[in-house]
Amino acid sequence: IPLAQVITKLIGLGVMASQNEVIDEDTCILLADDFGKEINIVEAEEEISIEEEMGLNYEDKENQLKPRPPVVTVMGHVDHGKTSLLDVIKHSHVQTSEAGGITQHIGAYTVNVNNKKVTFLDTPGHEAFTSMRLRGAQITDIAILVVAADDGVMPQTIEAISHAKSANVPIIVAINKIDKPSANLDRVKQELLDNGLMPEDWGGDTIMVPVSAKTKEGIDDLLEMVLLEAEMLELKANPNRKAIGTIIEARLDKGKGPMATVLVQKGTLKFGDNVVSGFSSGRIRAMIDDKNKQIKKAGPSMPAVILGLSDVPNAGDLIYAVEDEKTARTIADKNKESSRESRINTNNRVSLENLFDRI
Numbered sequence: 124i125p126l127a128q129v130i131t132k133l134i135g136l137g138v139m140a141s142q143n144e145v146i147d148e149d150t151c152i153l154l155a156d157d158f159g160k161e162i163n164i165v166e167a168e169e170e171i172s173i174e175e176e177m178g179l180n181y182e183d184k185e186n187q188l189k190p191r192p193p194v195v196t197v198m199g200h201v202d203h204g205k206t207s208l209l210d211v212i213k214h215s216h217v218q219t220s221e222a223g224g225i226t227q228h229i230g231a232y233t234v235n236v237n238n239k240k241v242t243f244l245d246t247p248g249h250e251a252f253t254s255m256r257l258r259g260a261q262i263t264d265i266a267i268l269v270v271a272a273d274d275g276v277m278p279q280t281i282e283a284i285s286h287a288k289s290a291n292v293p294i295i296v297a298i299n300k301i302d303k304p305s306a307n308l309d310r311v312k313q314e315l316l317d318n319g320l321m322p323e324d325w326g327g328d329t330i331m332v333p334v335s336a337k338t339k340e341g342i343d344d345l346l347e348m349v350l351l352e353a354e355m356l357e358l359k360a361n362p363n364r365k366a367i368g369t370i371i372e373a374r375l376d377k378g379k380g381p382m383a384t385v386l387v388q389k390g391t392l393k394f395g396d397n398v399v400s401g402f403s404s405g406r407i408r409a410m411i412d413d414k415n416k417q418i419k420k421a422g423p424s425m426p427a428v429i430l431g432l433s434d435v436p437n438a439g440d441l442i443y444a445v446e447d448e449k450t451a452r453t454i455a456d457k458n459k460e461s462s463r464e465s466r467i468n469t470n471n472r473v474s475l476e477n478l479f480d481r482i
């Protein structure tokens with residue numbers, strides 16, 4: 124069956140798929156049915172990474188878990204104000220004690236709201252939901268869906284809703300550009316309702332906050348809603364173990380070598396830790412936070428740039444702190460070996476990324 128036909132049918136089923144999309148069991152059955160076919164689902168063999176095989180990603184006990192900040196992604200249609208909103212939040216909520224504020228883009232940053240921390244992914248929302256999720260990483264706790272009050276629900280708004288829903292990530296809507304004379308809140312709410320998001324003030328359970336990235340109106344309300352949602356999610360992690368995190372961004376710096384932004388998920392990542400991520404391993408010889416400040420450690424939900432890796436790791440891959448340098452190198456070598464055996468098609472990342480605008 125031609126690919127275009129399959130994709131068209133999937134879109135008809137409400138699944139915004141690209142050619143390498145992973146679809147769930149129910150969708151498979153519906154899709155096959157549409158083509159007059161019946162399919163048998165057999166259990167897929169679970170893929171276990173070398174790190175998992177070695178028991179590095181063990182579960183923590185309930186009593187070891189401590190509250191952690193929420194990790195938030197901003198999504199929405201092009202030009203609805205994602206970048207503007209992230210900028211306003213970044214610049215108006217950095218800790219006032221930090222002179223200079225945030226000086227560099229590292230792919231994530233943490234702000235203080237009423238003495239509580241919130242981490243924002245400063246990268247395109249689609250990446251957090253597509254390429255990263257393809258690799259099994261689910262790092263976002265809450266999605267802020269930006270909808271321009273003068274433009275309403277657009278194709279990428281609907282895509283964002285579908286991505287957040289399939290990832291089971293709660294959505295908070297920021298109805299942006301309310302400063303514009305042509306803003307129409309009720310129309311936007313109606314359109315969102317038509318797309319499965321019922322406004323709280325209409326009896327539904329989706330929080331919708333009118334904001335303006337231009338006048339900064341409503342931004343504090345939005346952040347408070349994020350904290351409220353985070354509280355209900357009871358996000359927790361064990362800070363007292365060897366760290367596991369996800370690579371948010373990575374690049375080769377001419378002078379400093381491979382640099383990677385890690386979002387810590389479990390444990391505490393420390394200066395001097397031996398780490399491994401895919402083929403890349405090394406000892407952390409510097410850690411920098413989102414304010415370009417040298418730090419010694421980063422706990423759950425905190426982003427940090429690390430130096431000391433042998434190679435540039437892949438965004439979306441996990442990174443593990445391990446016992447010693449030899450363990451790190453052995454795992455990296457094994458990862459190289461197993462990837463040679465089953466070449467992963469990295470093309471699907473590119474095609475998925477091209478589907479959406481960049482932030």
Ligand code: GDP
Nearest residue numbers: 201202203204205206207299300335336337482
């Ligand atoms: P993105 O594509 O979603 O990242 O959107 P941008 O943040 O780049 O914003 C697109 C355009 O809308 C820019 O020209 C912004 O200055 C403008 N814009 C963003 N937020 C607001 C707002 O609250 N009010 C008004 N009037 N313009 C806004």
Ligand code: MG
Nearest residue numbers: 205206481482
């Ligand atoms: Mg943008």
